[in-house]
Amino acid sequence: MPYPKKLAAKFLARIAELIATGEQIVTAKQHVPAKYSSSATYLDGSSAIDVRAHDVINFELFVTYRTNAVVVLQTLIPEHQPPLRSGEGSGK
Numbered sequence: 001m002p003y004p005k006k007l008a009a010k011f012l013a014r015i016a017e018l019i020a021t022g023e024q025i026v027t028a029k030q031h032v033p034a035k036y037s038s039s040a041t042y043l044d045g046s047s048a049i050d051v052r053a054h055d056v057i058n059f060e061l062f063v064t065y066r067t068n069a070v071v072v073l074q075t076l077i078p079e080h081q082p083p084l085r086s087g088e089g090s091g092k
Contacts, residue, residue, distance in 0.1 A: 014072055021065050029055045 001012065034053040 011072065011076060017022075018069050021061075025057055025062055025065060029057045031055055036053065047067065 002008075011090040032054050
């Protein structure tokens, strides 16, 4: 079912806003390099601790972003929408 033009424009603007916010989250991530330490000793005699390199994002901003994205998707895609039959929705 198509949406009225004003409502569709509102959804498209909200989706564009979410995309921009998502790009900001990714751009603002901080890289944490790998760390190696020999301060601990294991039962097998090994003593190296390996902390893998990883990226850190602003968790609060991400949770807000994720919540807003879910709300928009739940509004656009009804939960109890019947599945499409073969060929439907493909533009053919």
